[in-house]
Amino acid sequence: MPIVTVESVSKNFGGYEAVSQVSFSVDTGTLLGLVGSDGAGKTTLLRMIATMLKPTTGRIFISGLNVTTQKTAVKPLIGYMPQRFGLYQDLTVEENIDFFMDIFGITGKERQSRKDFYLGFSNLHPFVDRLARDLSGGMKQKLGLACVLVHKPAVLILDEPTNGVDPVSRKEFWDILAQMRHEGMAILVSTAYLDEGEKCDRLILMHKARLLAEATPQALRLNFPDLETAMIHRIQAADKTLADEHFTF
DSSP states (O other), X not given: OOSEEEEEEEEEETTEEEEEEEEEEEXXXXXXXEEESTTSSHHHHHHHHTXXXXXXXXXXXXXXXXXXXXXXXXGGGEEEEOSSOOOOTTSBHHHHHHHHHHHTTOOHHHHHHHHHHHHHHTTOGGGTXXXXXGSOHHHHHHHHHHHHHTTOOSEEXXXXXXXXXXXXXXXXXXXXXXXXXXTTOEEEEEOSOHHHHTTSSXXXXXXXXXXXXXXXXXXXXXXXSSHHHHHHHHHHHHHHHHHHHXXXX
């Protein structure tokens, strides 16, 4: 059984359809990337999977649990990092991690073990006493990821986590994701960087609320010089199809 299953999910805001009849699944140890045009519905879709929004139609399951009707049971299974993650700017690196471990009731030897581990792999040990507001953009994102991971979620959901981050920090961030995937975590991540899309096991291409394609990066760019060209071609073809449908009498 896939750990994440999305079945014919749509989301409407008044008369606006943000996500339209999207279906896919994600297995354990898989890194799934969401790419596409701005306003395509990627953030809305991730927020529904993360129990933040209720689907208008369709169903979403995590480990067989319905994210709408079994929300309380689902929450410990997921780690969700939105585009603007809520670090406490007046707390230090260590105090932020301590706060999130308090939320999840992590105590004793396990608490220190996890703190050492996540500070270590995110290269934040030298900065434990630095206030979050004084960190660079890349360090803030790595601290945010460490805080999301302290309760060892089965599914990690990230919404454009490296947007605006320098190239070196982006690489370090994706090295961490690769390690988490190797350890069996399912990861869903939206990204505006197609070089990051190439690092994913599978990609979902969204445009105007619809899922246009689901494939490996290699399959998605087949017969095209690169992933960007392949995406543009599919989006332009989708726009033409929508226009033809609209003007068909």
